[in-house]
Amino acid sequence: MNTITDAFHLALNLIWQFDAELMRIIGLSLRVSLSAVVIGSIIGLPLGAFLALARFPGRHACIVVLNASMGLPPVVVGLVVYLILSRSGPLGTFGWLFTAAGMVVAQVVLITPIVAALSRQVVADLWSEYEEQLRSLGLTRLGAIATLLWDGRFSLSTAVLAGFGRAIAEVGAIIIVGGNIAGVTRTMTTAISLETSRGDLALAMALGIVLLTIAITINAAATTLGNAARRAQGA
Amino acid sequence: MQRRHFLGLMAGIALTFSSSLALAQDKFIVVASTTSTEQSGLFGHILPLFTKKTGIAVRVVAQGTGQALKTGEKGDADVVFVHDPVAEQKFVEAGFGVDRKPVMYNDFVIVGPKSDPAKVMGSRNVLDSYKKIAAAKAPFASRGDSSGTHAAELRIWKESGIDVKTAGEGWYRETGSGMGPTLNTASAMNAYAFTDRGTWLSFKNRGDLVIAVEGDVKLFNQYGVMLVNPAKHAHVKVTEGKAFIDWLTSKEGQDAIAAYKIGGEQLFFPNYKPGQNS
Numbered sequence: 379m380n381t382i383t384d385a386f387h388l389a390l391n392l393i394w395q396f397d398a399e400l401m402r403i404i405g406l407s408l409r410v411s412l413s414a415v416v417i418g419s420i421i422g423l424p425l426g427a428f429l430a431l432a433r434f435p436g437r438h439a440c441i442v443v444l445n446a447s448m449g450l451p452p453v454v455v456g457l458v459v460y461l462i463l464s465r466s467g468p469l470g471t472f473g474w475l476f477t478a479a480g481m482v483v484a485q486v487v488l489i490t491p492i493v494a495a496l497s498r499q500v501v502a503d504l505w506s507e508y509e510e511q512l513r514s515l516g517l518t519r520l521g522a523i524a525t526l527l528w529d530g531r532f533s534l535s536t537a538v539l540a541g542f543g544r545a546i547a548e549v550g551a552i553i554i555v556g557g558n559i560a561g562v563t564r565t566m567t568t569a570i571s572l573e574t575s576r577g578d579l580a581l582a583m584a585l586g587i588v589l590l591t592i593a594i595t596i597n598a599a600a601t602t603l604g605n606a607a608r609r610a611q612g613a
Numbered sequence: 614m615q616r617r618h619f620l621g622l623m624a625g626i627a628l629t630f631s632s633s634l635a636l637a638q639d640k641f642i643v644v645a646s647t648t649s650t651e652q653s654g655l656f657g658h659i660l661p662l663f664t665k666k667t668g669i670a671v672r673v674v675a676q677g678t679g680q681a682l683k684t685g686e687k688g689d690a691d692v693v694f695v696h697d698p699v700a701e702q703k704f705v706e707a708g709f710g711v712d713r714k715p716v717m718y719n720d721f722v723i724v725g726p727k728s729d730p731a732k733v734m735g736s737r738n739v740l741d742s743y744k745k746i747a748a749a750k751a752p753f754a755s756r757g758d759s760s761g762t763h764a765a766e767l768r769i770w771k772e773s774g775i776d777v778k779t780a781g782e783g784w785y786r787e788t789g790s791g792m793g794p795t796l797n798t799a800s801a802m803n804a805y806a807f808t809d810r811g812t813w814l815s816f817k818n819r820g821d822l823v824i825a826v827e828g829d830v831k832l833f834n835q836y837g838v839m840l841v842n843p844a845k846h847a848h849v850k851v852t853e854g855k856a857f858i859d860w861l862t863s864k865e866g867q868d869a870i871a872a873y874k875i876g877g878e879q880l881f882f883p884n885y886k887p888g889q890n891s
Contacts (some may be wrong), residue, residue: 465688465846473848475689476643476674557674559643560657575793576652577800577818 385583392584393591400585404592407565410478410552411545414485418545419538421486422493426537427527429494430501431519441498447491452484452550459484460554476557481565484551489541496537500530535604539597546593566592641670642853645682645690647761648791649719650836651675653811653880658873663860669853677760677791685709685839688846691854694861696809696836697761705839712855713839714862717870717883721765721832722810724796725751725825726803733805739829743773750784752804756795757787761834766807769831796822809834811880836881838862861885 392400429441461467463475463483474480504526505512505519512522527534549567556563558572566589573582650656651673660671676684678695685693686709693710695701704710723742725733731749733742746753755777756763770777777785786804788795792812799806800820808816813824826832838858843849860866867883874880 465848470688476672557672559672559674562672572652575648575791575797577793577797577816579818 384580388584389587418489426494426497427501427523452548456551456554481552481556642691645684646694679759710839723826725805737828740773754799754804754806
């Protein structure tokens, strides 16, 4: 009767027993979201820094669009990526629809604006603080991109973590693009969605608890590593 | 220097992940099917048998019948396995599917709260029950999602002479979602709902709901399977897809379907007759 208490027991049991299916689902969730974060950061960090430092006509419009894109509805992104990756769509020949690769594409679209928008702010602040110093070293605005990204790496890790948080938690995009196929594209969030629709609320909630635990663990690990690195460098 | 190490590390991570994603590309087909076959657990029971015999993995995308046919139409699946004979016929006639075969049937039931405000409990007459539910303005939760179940529900409303579009007054509620979520809604607001028996039997969050109406021939629910037309979509895996269709309609496949039970109750009744094509 008491779904929430049941859920906690079930969650502990699932983790304790190292349930093979659950481990595979967790593994896939992490692989997809971490891949998306890495790709999203490789694109988003330099893009954010470029928008912070470069001066060109239409830059403000770009920034407005970028900031607005942080709130892209996952279900819309899912639908658009679905249509693009569909066999009848422009990138249909890859056959990426209903695969993990397709889910990564959708999440990259979701995450990149978040990483870029947040890192733009960080880099802009750093530039206003160190402009004179950097100029005296003979660096131009664009030449300073790499330096500022490196100097701001600890603050930028927050941008990357925000992107990861979005990726691991969203269901709207990957359930459309991935199709929630058992053993192939079933992730934590799509499994929760499925169990809810089967009326197995305790199991759905248990999976939710497992997901939250993983997200907290990863964030804690990232913070600890960051602090250790900062101390080691005396920064 | 440190920066280079960092970038190298990132690239390394990216490569590792992308290569691990590319694995597991063995022989497989994509089957667009319905939530009722997936959520009832039927696929979990029969697919491993097929895969064991043929080495072909089956990736099931569970959608409503309308969406599953659309997925086939766009060429995103190799096989479509749904339950809406009228829509299936149109799909084949429009040239999107070939090799359509009837596979099995189950039946629909109307579930409702134990308190039974419309006094239909135990009835075997679905038209009469619908009229009573409408007359009592008892809450009724509909899928409202163009699925096979939704289409069947609407056909019966039409036959009973009640126009639910104008019925209004808040008793007829479209959830716009799958069978499970609709049953969740019905259970939460003690509404009647039209569901396939399989999803109902495997559904856990029943609350006060019980089966109210069953056993009318109008509640018959036929499933059909067909190959997405390779003439429209050249990448369709014809050999593997045909192997799946042939297996489903073989004695072995039909026996496997009949053997699936929940709580001793058989969910699907195989009814393919050799040589039967449509």
